[in-house]
Amino acid sequence: MRKRVLLVNGGKPEPIRILEQDPEVELLALTDHEYRYMIGAGTETVAIEDTRDLEAARKAVLRLAAGRDIDYVVAPGERGQLVAAYLRSYFGVPGTGLEVATAFTNKDAMKKALRAAGLPVADSRLITGLDRLADAGEEIGWPVVVKPVVGSGTALTFLIRSAAEAAGFLRTSDAAELGACGQALLVEKFVRMTKEYHCDGIVSGGEVAFALPSCYFDPLLGNLDRISGSYTLPEDDPDQEEILRLNARAVRALGLEDGATHLELFRTGTGFVIGEIACRPAGGGVPEAVLRHCGVDLWAEMVRVCTGGRADIRPLRTDKVTLNVMIPPEEGRVVEMTPAERFLEIPGVTRAEIRARPGDVLESPKRSTVMAALLFVELPGIDVMEDRLAQIAGAHKLVTEPV
CATH class of the missing domain: 3.30.470.20 (ATP-grasp fold, B domain)
Structure with a gap:
């Protein structure tokens, strides 16, 4: 009997291809109108204005399922994590629930959980409007970074160096866009780093089944107008062991049982500081770089562990x-x-x-x-x-x- 999988599409073509080609999967898809073109004509699909609207998503899936049970819910992108967790809880489907999904997507909840587990994170404050930016900056100490509490990448992320700069920032179009993003905001202490890293992995049965550390050429914030990217760390790199240890501790602290992870962290003069960790594959070229480097397909492994399978990953050894x-x-x-x-x-x-x-x-x-x-x-x-x-x-x- 085929397993019935609901895909919450977030503009990621790779898992669509994997699921549509799997003969053991009956695929249903919930997607935003803007991503409807990615879903194959043979896949039963319902499109709504915004899949982050939990109530609209619930009603749409009820229409789509039409009395059929759903076995698994797969959310490959950042914007689909919370609604997927809600739908799992609503329909009684196994997998990542709301508490864990919130810990991986809400940066304030994430920092609090990591801090409680003794992991190194920057000091931060949650604010509900930019009128509190200067107060938060004074409490934490300048410079600070301000960004939506729920979001991905460097979108709407700004470095503010002083109270005077904060006052000037409030008059800009960037501030207007940030203030209208529909999210509470996180203000956190700017980390003066020597290097920025990421670690990409697969979690199966609550344990890290695979993880690969990489280092950015330059820190991403403030360098979006330059050639950027990252390189896989050589196995003898002195930072590799500590990055893998922090990755495993972060996964345990936030409680993920099955899925993909993308950890961002910084090396400072006094040690490592964790930036963020997401429960989905990285954006950009990272998944393909991992595949080319050691033969591990993060998208295929994510789909496997999120639909009842167990990881059996054997990366290729390479210099x-x-x-x-x-x-x-x-x-x-x-x-x-x-x-x-x-x-x-x-x-x-x-x-x-x-x-x-x-x-x-x-x-x-x-x-x-x-x-x-x-x-x-x-x-x-x-x-x-x-x-x-x-x-x-x-x-x-x-x-x-x-x-």
């Missing part, structure tokens, strides 16, 4: 370093963009996905996963990385004109 390189967009209509063939001439570049083509209208990057091109690079070690990144920067040419 290589794998890079995912994200080239940012520039505002305006694209006149010229470096073709993929030019990037592929650079030693080590194995794939180049060009997302900005002549005639496309681009906006300045406001989040870390928006890009003009995505490259994957395989190198024998990090000693040649700076040279390869310099070659990529030299080959890159994006010309735009005002719209």
